[in-house]
Amino acid sequence: MFVDSTNTLWIGTDNGIVSKKNGVFESYFEEDGLALNSCWAISEDIFQNMWFGSYGAGISIYNGTEFRIISENDGLVHNEITKLFPYGDFMYVGTSDGVSRINIKNYKVSSWDYSETDDLFRVSGFFEYKDQLYLTTYKTGVYSVAEDENTLRLKKINDRKPIYSVFVKNDSIYSNQKGYSTKEHLAKYLQQNASENTEQLGKSIIWQQVQTKNDKMFAGAWGIYDTSGGIFEIDGEKFVSRAADFNVNSNQVYSLEYDPELDKLYIGTLDEGLHEINLSQDVSFHPLPGKVLGFTRTKFSSATLSSQGLQIIGKTSNTISLKRFKEWQENYVSKNSLNLPKHEDSFYELDYETPAEEIRFYDIKVFEENYWINTNIGIFAVGNSGKLKRYIPIHSEEINFTQDGKLIETHPYGGVRVYTDLNAFDYHYYSPEDPATPTMIVNSFRNEEETYFLSVFSGLYKWRNDRFISYLNSDIWPEKQLRHISPIGDKLAISTEFGDIYIVNDHKSFEILKKIPRAKIQGNTISFLSSYKEYLIIATEKGLTFLNNEKQIFLDKEQGLNQPLLATELFKNHLFVGSEGGFYILELDRILEAERKINELKLTEIRINNNEKSLKNLSSKNELEFDHDENTVLIKFATNAHPFPDKLRYQYKLHPKEKWSLPFSKSEIFLPFLSSSTYDIQVKVTDYSTGTKYHQKLLNLAIKPPFWKTWWFYLLIIAGITLLILSIYRYEIRKNKRFESQKSLIQKRFEETKMEALLAQMNPHFIFNAMNSIQNFILENNVEKASEFLGDFAKLIRLNLEYCTKPKISLEEEILYLKSYIKVENTRFNDSVKVNFHVDPDIDTYEVEVPSMLMQTFIENVFVHAFPPKIKNPTLNISFNELDSGSIECRIQDNGIGYENASENSSHQSKGTSLARERLAFMGYNNQSLQISSNKGKGTLVILIL
Numbered sequence: 001m002f003v004d005s006t007n008t009l010w011i012g013t014d015n016g017i018v019s020k021k022n023g024v025f026e027s028y029f030e031e032d033g034l035a036l037n038s039c040w041a042i043s044e045d046i047f048q049n050m051w052f053g054s055y056g057a058g059i060s061i062y063n064g065t066e067f068r069i070i071s072e073n074d075g076l077v078h079n080e081i082t083k084l085f086p087y088g089d090f091m092y093v094g095t096s097d098g099v100s101r102i103n104i105k106n107y108k109v110s111s112w113d114y115s116e117t118d119d120l121f122r123v124s125g126f127f128e129y130k131d132q133l134y135l136t137t138y139k140t141g142v143y144s145v146a147e148d149e150n151t152l153r154l155k156k157i158n159d160r161k162p163i164y165s166v167f168v169k170n171d172s173i174y175s176n177q178k179g180y181s182t183k184e185h186l187a188k189y190l191q192q193n194a195s196e197n198t199e200q201l202g203k204s205i206i207w208q209q210v211q212t213k214n215d216k217m218f219a220g221a222w223g224i225y226d227t228s229g230g231i232f233e234i235d236g237e238k239f240v241s242r243a244a245d246f247n248v249n250s251n252q253v254y255s256l257e258y259d260p261e262l263d264k265l266y267i268g269t270l271d272e273g274l275h276e277i278n279l280s281q282d283v284s285f286h287p288l289p290g291k292v293l294g295f296t297r298t299k300f301s302s303a304t305l306s307s308q309g310l311q312i313i314g315k316t317s318n319t320i321s322l323k324r325f326k327e328w329q330e331n332y333v334s335k336n337s338l339n340l341p342k343h344e345d346s347f348y349e350l351d352y353e354t355p356a357e358e359i360r361f362y363d364i365k366v367f368e369e370n371y372w373i374n375t376n377i378g379i380f381a382v383g384n385s386g387k388l389k390r391y392i393p394i395h396s397e398e399i400n401f402t403q404d405g406k407l408i409e410t411h412p413y414g415g416v417r418v419y420t421d422l423n424a425f426d427y428h429y430y431s432p433e434d435p436a437t438p439t440m441i442v443n444s445f446r447n448e449e450e451t452y453f454l455s456v457f458s459g460l461y462k463w464r465n466d467r468f469i470s471y472l473n474s475d476i477w478p479e480k481q482l483r484h485i486s487p488i489g490d491k492l493a494i495s496t497e498f499g500d501i502y503i504v505n506d507h508k509s510f511e512i513l514k515k516i517p518r519a520k521i522q523g524n525t526i527s528f529l530s531s532y533k534e535y536l537i538i539a540t541e542k543g544l545t546f547l548n549n550e551k552q553i554f555l556d557k558e559q560g561l562n563q564p565l566l567a568t569e570l571f572k573n574h575l576f577v578g579s580e581g582g583f584y585i586l587e588l589d590r591i592l593e594a595e596r597k598i599n600e601l602k603l604t605e606i607r608i609n610n611n612e613k614s615l616k617n618l619s620s621k622n623e624l625e626f627d628h629d630e631n632t633v634l635i636k637f638a639t640n641a642h643p644f645p646d647k648l649r650y651q652y653k654l655h656p657k658e659k660w661s662l663p664f665s666k667s668e669i670f671l672p673f674l675s676s677s678t679y680d681i682q683v684k685v686t687d688y689s690t691g692t693k694y695h696q697k698l699l700n701l702a703i704k705p706p707f708w709k710t711w712w713f714y715l716l717i718i719a720g721i722t723l724l725i726l727s728i729y730r731y732e733i734r735k736n737k738r739f740e741s742q743k744s745l746i747q748k749r750f751e752e753t754k755m756e757a758l759l760a761q762m763n764p765h766f767i768f769n770a771m772n773s774i775q776n777f778i779l780e781n782n783v784e785k786a787s788e789f790l791g792d793f794a795k796l797i798r799l800n801l802e803y804c805t806k807p808k809i810s811l812e813e814e815i816l817y818l819k820s821y822i823k824v825e826n827t828r829f830n831d832s833v834k835v836n837f838h839v840d841p842d843i844d845t846y847e848v849e850v851p852s853m854l855m856q857t858f859i860e861n862v863f864v865h866a867f868p869p870k871i872k873n874p875t876l877n878i879s880f881n882e883l884d885s886g887s888i889e890c891r892i893q894d895n896g897i898g899y900e901n902a903s904e905n906s907s908h909q910s911k912g913t914s915l916a917r918e919r920l921a922f923m924g925y926n927n928q929s930l931q932i933s934s935n936k937g938k939g940t941l942v943i944l945i946l
Contacts, residue, residue, distance in 0.1 A: 007641030012039030053081025094123025292578030318386030551691030866896025
């Protein structure tokens with residue numbers, strides 16, 4: 001294995017090479033350009049090229065894009081590569097039979113020809129001492145590497161063997177031989193007559209060693225033919241196994257690598273794959289048998305409760321086993337067999353025959369400087385020295401105390417007892433029938449003023465002033481299903497059965513200050529709640545969340561915090577968390593005050609329409625431009641090396657004023673079918689390992705518009721439209737000329753229509769009838785009547801001649817004309833026709849204009865056809881009303897003989913009516929502007945909408 005300058009871990013295997021950075025793995029094989037899938041050595045040169053030594057096909061050099069192969073064909077001494085060592089301008093290459101070096105600038109190969117021994121010259125390591133390069137071999141000793149006048153030579157220093165690997169620390173060297181290691185001063189190690197009587201360390205074959213930034217040393221061992229291998233820490237002159245601490249069970253540890261920036265140790269095994277160990281001291285694990293169920297402390301000691309018993313650490317350390325708890329119970333029962341509480345008296349069932357190995361611990365609390373442990377075999381009060389202070393033969397899964405020192409014993413179904421005298425076993429019983437009595441209690445909390453109890457079915461209770469209060473039944477808080485409670489400052493944090501958390505104030509009155517929904521928390525099932533400073537601490541099946549108004553920090557197995565998380569206790573700035581097989585200690589200040597680890601985002605890949613684009617031509621401002629149909633974009637990016645890449649969540653936005661996208665965990669952005677525009681792509685990274693955020697402009701991406709949206713295309717369109725307008729203009733001129741000729745014909749027809757209308761209005765029949773009436777008046781010697789009629793007729797003729805030349809006249813003038821016409825016609829009827837005029841008062845008759853003399857035609861029809869002698873009380877109603885649309889409705893209605901069919905094809909339709917329709921059409925009115933309806937014997941109605 002090898003960690004390069006970008007904190008990428010490279011892993012050589014028998015089946016290809018794997019790189020790992022920020023949790024992302026990539027593989028490389030022969031089909032990608034690798035010389036051989038088997039890889040035995042890895043290094044990096046000053047140009048950040050990666051060198052991979054195969055065991056059979058030489059060296060593969062990778063520049064990030066392609067591989068270059070150097071083998072025996074290029075002058076390499078042997079194709080089986082065992083070690084690579086950069087030194088000056090060269091990469092020194094150790095093989096199974098000889099040593100070569102390669103100039104990293106021009107890749108020129110030089111080799112040493114060493115033939116002083118028939119044994120294979122198998123190189124097992126390189127090291128430098130006092131500006132001199134040395135190498136070790138498996139079977140032929142230690143050599144210095146020199147160059148005299150461009151001549152390569154090897155000088156044998158001593159005959160140490162077999163040497164599997166070496167590691168230099170300051171002026172000392174660890175030489176790893178078969179079944180042991182030695183530690184010597186380098187000067188002594190390089191003596192020609194070096195003694196091999198040096199103290200032997202360890203008992204296996206060490207294949208690799210690393211040194212951390214905290215000056216710790218680790219060694220990976222594999223005994224080949226025995227099981228003595230594993231992962232060891234070199235502590236002074238001792239090799240200490242760290243297999244249990246690191247949870248590495250393999251005894252075939254072949255390769256080690258250390259990343260100083262991330263403080264991570266990588267352990268490569270031959271049978272269990274790769275182990276990644278975070279060496280950070282933020283979280284440390286302390287083994288303890290069984291499940292650790294609780295912690296607490298008094299002024300004089302601290303206690304840890306596990307499934308295997310109670311451990312008290314004070315002036316002396318005491319461990320109280322399950323067997324000892326059972327002995328305490330049996331001793332009490334034997335002395336008080338007649339005075340034990342009975343299940344039928346509503347005590348929770350307790351089996352006095354429960355064996356020690358089946359003892360179940362529920363919780364541990366401190367009261368009056370004693371540890372109170374409630375179990376399935378009773379309640380025990382234990383002193384700081386580990387001695388039993390009191391045993392109470394009652395079974396309760398949740399106990400607590402009142403503020404004045406009374407024990408509160410809860411029963412899931414059978415009520416609650418508050419003990420007034422434990423010695424006399426006196427208590428006050430609270431029946432479950434009382435709505436205020438706590439039932440199905442799962443947790444409790446006591447402060448100086450009250451004791452709280454949480455139920456999974458009936459919500460929150462508290463004991464205060466010698467009585468229980470149910471928040472549910474008192475209508476204080478309707479929440480029913482509660483699980484955990486913890487103080488946070490002067491407030492309380494209370495979780496529900498299904499993962500929501502409420503921050504409440506319960507001093508003078510109950511008030512919900514904040515609700516933290518389950519969706520904001522990592523995980524669904526809360527294990528416990530705690531707090532530190534302004535942070536709420538939430539344990540779930542996924543890990544540990546630290547939450548305040550500004551930050552959210554999440555710890556899990558990446559930081560070495562493995563499930564289950566069972567219990568917690570805060571002591572100063574350390575959080576103790578119980579788990580399986582031990583407990584964790586978290587240094588809270590280091591965790592909560594950690595600095596931001598993300599300071600860079602870098603583009604790694606861009607795919608356009610699923611085709612990879614080269615980043616070589618990317619400008620310093622990260623600007624790219626693509627055609628309009630290259631608009632489905634996949635952007636991959638990476639942060640600088642991060643110790644906990646699974647804690648990173650990403651968001652992006654395409655324009656500065658947009659909102660951030662929803663968070664996602666994979667460092668890539670897929671943008672399908674982008675419209676033509678410029679996109680200023682920004683990415684925000686939220687680091688849940690530190691609670692910090694970082695955002696950076698990642699890429700300026702331009703999608704060019706299609707040609708039909710470019711300026712020159714618009715110009716072309718404008719030019720085309722201009723030519724089209726000119727063509728249309730010329731066409732319109734020709735069209736207007738034709739129209740003018742047609743217009744003269746239409747005007748001529750219009751004048752003819754007017755004349756025909758005029759003639760229809762003043763038809764000879766009407767004039768003849770008028771003259772007959774005058775003649776009759778004269779013959780009857782009614783000269784006065786004749787003179788009056790002649791005057792009215794003359795007035796009508798004058799009005800007709802005045803109005804017939806106007807297309808429209810005012811409604812006032814139309815009414816005047818109609819009245820003159822009706823007076824003349826009615827004179828012939830001896831004024832027998834009653835005529836009623838009605839004008840809507842909202843109509844301004846002087847402002848409203850109507851087509852001139854249009855209604856006369858229909859009134860004439862009334863006098864000519866509607867009133868034969870048989871009609872009694874002939875009546876003509878003429879009205880003018882304003883419609884909501886602003887139009888004028890003119891109604892002409894008579895009570896004459898009428899007719900059955902009022903269609904336009906009726907023989908009763910006069911020529912004047914046809915001319916009126918034609919005239920209305922010429923003036924732009926529709927077919928509904930004139931409506932005629934008639935029923936035989938019931939008169940006729942004419943409606944004009946003008």
